[in-house]
Every structure is written in structure tokens, then in C-alpha cells.
Amino acid sequence: MTTSSSRLFYLLAFLFVSTISQSQNFVIQAEPEIAINIDRPNRWSFNFGITNRDLLYFDKTSQFRVNFVELSHFTSYEVGFYGKLSLGLRYRFNELFEDRRKDEIRITQQYSRSRKYNALKVAHRFRFEQRIRELTIYRGRYQFSVEYPLNGERIDRNEYFLVMSAEALWSFTKEEKPELGQRFDISLGKDIGGGNKADLGLQYRLEEYNLNSFHGLFLIGGLTISI
Amino acid sequence: MKHWLLIIILMLPIFASSQDKKIEKEEDIDREEMPERAQEFLLLNIPEDIYKLRHYFETDGEKESYEAKFKFNRHRFSVEFDEDGILEDIEVQVKKKDLKNEILKKIEHYLDTKHDRFKIEKIQAQYLSNKEDPELTMKRAKKFDSNFPDHFELIVATKNKGKLKKYEMLFDAKGNFKNEREIIRNSYDYLIF
Numbered sequence: 001m002t003t004s005s006s007r008l009f010y011l012l013a014f015l016f017v018s019t020i021s022q023s024q025n026f027v028i029q030a031e032p033e034i035a036i037n038i039d040r041p042n043r044w045s046f047n048f049g050i051t052n053r054d055l056l057y058f059d060k061t062s063q064f065r066v067n068f069v070e071l072s073h074f075t076s077y078e079v080g081f082y083g084k085l086s087l088g089l090r091y092r093f094n095e096l097f098e099d100r101r102k103d104e105i106r107i108t109q110q111y112s113r114s115r116k117y118n119a120l121k122v123a124h125r126f127r128f129e130q131r132i133r134e135l136t137i138y139r140g141r142y143q144f145s146v147e148y149p150l151n152g153e154r155i156d157r158n159e160y161f162l163v164m165s166a167e168a169l170w171s172f173t174k175e176e177k178p179e180l181g182q183r184f185d186i187s188l189g190k191d192i193g194g195g196n197k198a199d200l201g202l203q204y205r206l207e208e209y210n211l212n213s214f215h216g217l218f219l220i221g222g223l224t225i226s227i
Numbered sequence: 228m229k230h231w232l233l234i235i236i237l238m239l240p241i242f243a244s245s246q247d248k249k250i251e252k253e254e255d256i257d258r259e260e261m262p263e264r265a266q267e268f269l270l271l272n273i274p275e276d277i278y279k280l281r282h283y284f285e286t287d288g289e290k291e292s293y294e295a296k297f298k299f300n301r302h303r304f305s306v307e308f309d310e311d312g313i314l315e316d317i318e319v320q321v322k323k324k325d326l327k328n329e330i331l332k333k334i335e336h337y338l339d340t341k342h343d344r345f346k347i348e349k350i351q352a353q354y355l356s357n358k359e360d361p362e363l364t365m366k367r368a369k370k371f372d373s374n375f376p377d378h379f380e381l382i383v384a385t386k387n388k389g390k391l392k393k394y395e396m397l398f399d400a401k402g403n404f405k406n407e408r409e410i411i412r413n414s415y416d417y418l419i420f
Binding site: 041042043078081118151152153154156 | 254255344346389
């Protein structure tokens with residue numbers, strides 16, 4: 001890379017954030033994550049993650065407030081040539097930061113499939129989640145994502161890559177009307193050696209667009225360590 | 228606003244770090260960075276109606292090579308040169324249906340006897356240039372639909388007792404197995420886990 005591509009990415013991201021943040025009812029939050037991935041030589045793999053969400057900008061005011069800290073675990077089993085079945089468990093610590101919000105346990109069932117077509121890697125991810133909190137929310141999600149090396153046809157050590165994704169969400173409970181949401185991500189990643197990767201990107205969320213829609217921007221990024 | 232700008236700045240060192248010397252490398256280059264001999268060959272021999280032409284430099288730490296990739300007649304061509312710009316081989320990506328039925332059957336029969344399950348992900352017809360005029364190699368490759376290649380190079384995903392492995396396999400023009408090399412999988416699939 002292409003330092004020039006990297007600079008262009010940061011410049012575009014900055015311009016996008018500056019422009020969009022001028023609108024009403026707009027929130028900017030950050031969600032950094034550290035994940036450890038253990039890939040066994042058999043068909044099993046395990047993922048452990050820690051993340052938190054911080055409010056950075058709300059009501060046209062810059063601020064900093066931690067919303068939650070979350071621990072997650074996924075156990076995955078390879079199926080077929082390109083697929084994986086996973087079971088995930090998350091615990092979201094809300095009460096530590098806000099008294100009126102209860103902690104949340106989330107159980108996830110997932111099928112995902114990824115395949116490389118020359119330089120382009122394409123992935124599909126289907127999730128069904130049970131968000132257990134004051135009111136249990138059920139959520140179905142589908143994500144389509146692509147990964148593209150920014151130099152050559154494969155991602156070598158110290159090289160950058162681009163990840164883009166779109167995800168549709170459908171949440172429902174017994175008591176309330178279903179909610180629809182849509183998310184778009186763009187991230188710049190770097191292979192920092194040993195299968196470890198760092199990434200930084202933006203996620204745009206359109207929430208409850210069938211009811212009282214609101215939108216937000218997430219600054220996403222983190223470190224993924226492979227063992 | 229200052230806070231998220233601060234976070235961006237704090238995360239930038241991650242991207243600037245890891246200055247270790249790389250052993251394997253494959254990178255985009257301009258045509259002018261190819262050895263002169265290779266540039267001349269490409270200028271004189273590649274067809275006019277090609278598209279998506281790109282040039283690459285590749286090294287495994289010891290051997291260096293250059294490659295030009297383009298699409299011609301809806302097929303991907305890879306023209307590989309050594310570090311002095313001498314043509315090594317031309318590979319043309321083909322589909323199963325482009326192979327003669329008896330050759331495909333022979334290859335699939337071999338894979339069937341060696342593996343519980345398999346999936347052919349990619350087939351390239353390989354035209355070597357070691358015994359002939361490089362111009363003739365290009366002529367043969369351009370007429371890949373009517374010419375026998377020297378080899379077929381396959382990327383094959385295999386499953387044995389549920390375990391997934393990928394191989395680069397070489398078969399001769401008649402579909403006889405020659406050799407194979409395991410492709411080490413990237414341990415972490417970034418898009419899914």
C-alpha cells in the first residue's frame with residue numbers, strides 16, 4: 001500500500017463523519033474489540049472477545065460515556081467445504097455503567113460461509129439471536145461481506161485490505177412490534193503478521209426504519225489475535 | 228468530537244507498526260517495473276483485445292518472478308517471467324466444461340480414489356516455455372480451446388475424515404497425476420468465525 005490509499009481512506013472517513021454528524025438525532029459511538037481466535041487442526045475453532053461501547057457524540061455535543069463492556073465466546077464447527085456452524089454466548093455488562101439498565105445475556109446460533117474467488121473473498125452470515133434482558137428479544141440477521149487485498153491478489157504480511165459489508169436485521173418480541181434495521185460497514189485492515197490482524201472502520205446503522213427510525217455511526221476497530 | 232478523533236489517533240500506531248522484513252510478498256507494480264525483456268515480449272505478443280491487465284512482482288524470499296495477468300476471450304491469463312524477464316509459462320484459467328471429457332474423468336477418478344470428498348476450485352491450463360520460442364508458447368496459449376497444454380494445474384479442496392485441506396495439484400496433458408503441494412490455510416478467517 002500504499003500509504004496513499006491509507007491516507008485517502010482516513011480522509012474520506014473524516015469527511016463522511018464531519019458531514020453526517022451535522023444532522024439531527026445523530027449519535028456517534030465507538031466499539032473497539034480485542035478477539036482471540038483458536039483454530040484447532042480438526043474441524044473446531046473457538047473465538048473469545050472483549051469489547052466495549054462508548055458514546056462520543058450526541059445531540060450535537062461531544063461527550064464521552066461508557067455504555068457497556070461485553071465478553072463473548074463462539075464455538076464453531078466446519079461443515080462442508082466453506083461453511084461453519086457456530087454457537088455463541090455474550091454477556092453485556094450494562095449495570096456497571098447505568099443503574100436503570102440490566103445486564104444482557106445473548107445466545108447466538110450462526111451459519112456462515114466464505115469462499116475466495118481469485119482476489120475477492122465473499123462471505124454470507126446468518127444469525128438467530130436471543131437477547132435475554134428485561135424483555136427477551138429475538139433477532140434474525142443476515143450479513144453479506146467482501147474482503148479485498150489492496151496490494152496484489154492475496155493478503156501478505158504487513159499488507160492492507162478492505163472489508164465491506166451490509167447486514168439486515170429483524171427483531172421481534174411477544175409484546176412489541178417487529179423492528180427492522182440495516183447496517184453498512186467499511187473497514188481498513190492490516191495483516192500484522194502471524195495471522196494477526198488490526199482493523200479500523202466505520203459502521204452506519206439505520207435502526208427501526210419501519211417505526212421511529214434513527215441513525216448512528218460507529219467507529220469500529222480492533223485487534224484479532226490467532227493462536 | 229475531540230474524543231473520537233483521539234481514539235483514531237491512538238489506533239494509528241497499530242497500522243504503522245510491524246516493520247519486520249517480509250519473506251513472502253506479492254505486489255502490484257507498474258509495467259515499467261517489469262524487466263525490459265518481459266515488457267518487450269508483452270508489447271509484441273499479447274492480443275490487442277485484452278482487458279484488466281495488471282502486473283505483479285512476487286518473491287518467496289529466494290526466487291523472484293514477475294507476472295502479467297489479463298483477461299482474453301473471457302478467460303484469465305497469467306504470463307509468468309523469471310527475474311531476467313524470460314518467459315517461464317502461461318496459464319489460462321478454464322472451466323470443467325473446457326476440458327475434454329476423458330481427461331476430466333481421469334482427473335476426477337484419481338481425486339475420488341485419494342480423497343473422501345473433493346471440490347475442484349480452479350483449473351489452469353499451463354503452457355511451458357522451456358523448450359520453445361516464447362512467441363510460440365503465447366500462440367499455443369491463445370488457442371487454448373483447441374491446443375493441448377503441457378499441464379493442468381488445479382486448486383482442489385479435499386475432505387478426509389471431515390478434515391479440510393487444500394492442494395495445488397499438477398496433472399499432465401492426458402490427466403495423469405504428477406505432483407501436489409498443500410496450500411497452508413490462513414488460520415483465521417477474517418470474515419467469519
